[in-house]
Amino acid sequence: MPEVPTGFWVAWAGVLGLLVGSFLNVCIFRLPRNCMSVVRPRSRCPKCRTLIAWYDNLPVLSWIALGGKCRSCKAPISPRYAAVELLSGVLFAYAAWRLRALPAFDGAALFALHGLFIGALVASTFIDLEFRILPDEITLPGIAAGLAFSVAVPAVQGPPPFWPAHPHLASAAASLLGALVGGGAIYAVGVLGKLVFRKEAMGFGDVKFMAMVGSVLGWRGVLLTFVLACFLGSLFGVGKFLAVRRMGYVPFGPFLSGGALGMLLASEHVDRAIAWYMGFVRGIAG
Secondary structure (H helix, E strand, O other): OOOOOHHHHHHHHHHHHHHHHHHHHHHHHHOOOOOOOOOOOOOEOOOOOOEOOHHHOOOOHHHHHOOOEOOOOOOEOOOHHHHHHHHHHHHHHHHHHHOOOOOHHHHHHHHHHHHHHHHHHHHHHHHHHHHOOOOHHHHHHHHHHHHHHHHHOHHHHOOOOOOOOOHHHHHHHHHHHHHHHHHHHHHHHHHHHHHHHOOOOOOHHHHHHHHHHHHHHHHHHHHHHHHHHHHHHHHHHHHHHHHHOOOOOOOOHHHHHHHHHHHHHOHHHHHHHHHHHHHHHHHHHO
């Protein structure tokens, strides 16, 4: 049987990501409003309440064909819908490409976990931007998924430094440690921030979110996620201040998601950047 080209799997993953992105739009709208199930009823125009036909619900293509407007009432449709779908498609395709060299079972299992993780990060980002919350409906199942996949597929956490003769146990321990380190570190930052600044620095939603990240990326990955998030937040804060001369409130969840995506999809580049920085500092100090 001839081997299926990598390009086919990457394209398939991209299409799957577009479809997942369409579902994420439903989650982003419905979960924080607690108004209805993410499964029922069918999608409607929020303005005229007309049911959206299947041909008007195709990821990205329908938004372009309709010119960003409802077919019935011509109310504008936020470009966020197409952006979420396109972003999900690109991330799914890239995740599949990164896993191309793994054995079939490990690659399929890791792609399933990475797909769930990417979906959770994308949905959490857009919900936090609009509502300033990170829903339990995403973070708690995400923690459970990270732990379960780590038990079933040791490749999730990489080669075990401890208990090499028991890879499933080692992977489960690494996932649990990552969840505890991720949630515990953010909780500690929140407590210290409240003591120093006399106001809430991190919400409990951030704690559960980082526990989810740690269950997938492990203790080292979740700590570097936080470092990346602080770096991204600083860049955004400086840019915003220079542009509008004021800061205002900015949710931290999107930067945590950005850091987690960086560690999931570009960890080797992060490692090289850290190594370069440490060498640069040593060169200056020496």
